[in-house]
Amino acid sequence: MSALAATSILTVPSVAEPFSTAPCALRRTDAHHSEGVDTWNPAxxxxxxxxxxxxxxxxxxxxxxxxxxxxxxxxxxxxxxxxxxxxxxxxxxxxxxxxxxxxxxxxxxxxxxxxxxxxxxxxxxxxxxxxxxxxxxxxxxxxxxxxxxxxxxxxxxxxxxxxxxxxxxxxxxxxxxxxxxxxxxxxxxxxxxxxxxxxxxxFDLPDLYHRPADQRGDWDTYVGDWDLMGSQFGLAPDLFAWHKWKLGWLEPRQVRCVQGTAPTRLTLEPLGAGEAPAGAAAGSPAFGLGGGVKLAVVRTGPDSALAFEARGPAGPDHGICHQGVLVYRVHSAAASGDGPVEVVDAHPRTEGCWEGSVYPPLADAPVALGESFTVPGDGVKVEAEARTASGAWTLKITPKLGG
The missing domain is CATH 3.40.390 (Collagenase (Catalytic Domain))
Structure with missing residues (x-):
């Protein structure tokens, strides 16, 4: 018996289980732990x-x-x-x-x-x-x-x-x-x-941290605190909504594909809504109270997309000091450890959560209430316009400025 390291590239089975047919569902590629969500890897x-x-x-x-x-x-x-x-x-x-x-x-x-x-x-x-x-x-x-x-x-x-x-x-x-x-x-x-x-x-989730070649640099430059697969020490170690989509924990109606060039208004329910307190039994009435849209996606290429989700101090994310609409890039052709997900910093000149963040430059990455942000290089604009009485975020997403 021989074994390969966890970051080795393994052959993707030829027979895959169909999963999502949404137009913004990136295809699963041969990349190790690909972030594609069109099929499930039955291995x-x-x-x-x-x-x-x-x-x-x-x-x-x-x-x-x-x-x-x-x-x-x-x-x-x-x-x-x-x-x-x-x-x-x-x-x-x-x-x-x-x-x-x-x-x-x-x-x-x-x-x-x-x-x-x-x-x-x-x-x-x-x-x-x-x-x-x-x-x-x-x-x-x-x-x-x-x-x-x-x-x-x-x-x-x-x-x-x-x-x-x-x-x-x-x-x-x-x-x-x-x-x-x-x-x-x-x-x-x-x-x-x-x-x-x-x-x-x-469960086929990739490493989201960056491993410096000399082992001396910062490991958390890709996603900071924002996902368990980046750092289990993060202040917000919930899994990205994209990962919950991939794992089958979001229903199709909870993912909104934003298409075309016209502005689109939508309401995003916080990622932590519907997460019962730790220790509640599966199937408990405390679970699943939040069934609204959790993820908005703008396709930016054959193997790339921008994802939008609302993060706040709930569930595993109770330690965060900045809440808002988190924006991140997803690359389904990037292998585990090679940056398949990268959080986009809406406040690149500031930092946050110095007392506990694994990477303060990204701790204040979310778009806050009343702010607008244009994603560099993609020309996609998001505006966090308001919050509902239940705590959901009302957004306007413009896929192509001037398009």
Missing amino acids: YPRPTRPLDAVMVFLSFPDSAPRSTPAQLAADHFPGTSRFFEQVSYGRFTLRPHPLDHWIRMPQASASYAIKRDWNAAQRSAYLRDAFAVADREVDFSRYDVVYFVADPDAPGVDSDATKVVNLDAPVRVDGKEIRRVVTVFERHPPDRLVLAHETGHL
């Missing part, structure tokens, strides 16, 4: 039904664990499930099934040379051993998602190595084909929302 489980996840806890012969499996499971659940229930408006439930004991790996932790940019042969050896020891006790046919959680205190474990590993050929275990797993090496307690970020990759 990934679609989070529109409950999915079951097994957590396997791996220890090593050179170290006695200082944490229990129950403590490590509690680091991630129910928090991760609650996040997805909230941002999906109760449409998706991730059901964890953590083992209650350690399973010992055959080799010392240091022998696997675990690190962020992992040697392919050593990473494959780790996965091969993990599947071999776990298969004695786990019926993998019962699960949609696999988390291999390593003893965080073992001397050879590097917390920076937590990631999704895509397999270049599916592993067949218990009659089930497994295409990817999440390898968890987080310290105890872990980084905030880290498992939610990695689980997002299992």
Whole structure:
């Protein structure tokens, strides 16, 4: 068994599941984790039904664990499930099934040379051993998602190595084909929302951060605080409305395609409307109270679009200090990590949220009430004209100035 890093380009299956026929739905391309929404890639489980996840806890012969499996499971659940229930408006439930004991790996932790940019042969050896020891006790046919959680205190474990590993050929275990797993090496307690970020990759969501070549620059220049797939430390880690469209959590009527050249007026419901407080059960009446338009889209090219959504201090975004209409570019031909989404800063000369933002230059990016903004290079103008009694935003979008 060999494995590829999570950022590797994988072959896109030839048979895709039709999804959206909207005129502003970008086509899915061969780019890794393409932001296209016309079809769903069937190589990934679609989070529109409950999915079951097994957590396997791996220890090593050179170290006695200082944490229990129950403590490590509690680091991630129910928090991760609650996040997805909230941002999906109760449409998706991730059901964890953590083992209650350690399973010992055959080799010392240091022998696997675990690190962020992992040697392919050593990473494959780790996965091969993990599947071999776990298969004695786990019926993998019962699960949609696999988390291999390593003893965080073992001397050879590097917390920076937590990631999704895509397999270049599916592993067949218990009659089930497994295409990817999440390898968890987080310290105890872990980084905030880290498992939610990695689980997002299992649903074909890309990395939205920028990784500097020298590792010394800023990682958050593309989207700042505004999406979990950019930074799980962000003040506004809700998922973009585009991602909720892609995952099947928005109904067709909640996406408005703005076409032609004439000004178009529309009302955008805040992204957080309909997200019940964390901890509410899926299917609760608290979910789904907001069913209005969440996303407006202007097509700008065969593989590009401008997206507009209303963000405010609700749901996971409770920490933001600037609310308004967020504008971002989507590129369906850009691969994960190469800027498939870029937030457009409506206030490029100012910054915000210095006390907690991962990237203050984009913290005040939204178009505020009463402001107008023309997107540089695209000539699309948006005006945030008013707010309704329920908190929705009334906009005017002009696709082509002077067109």
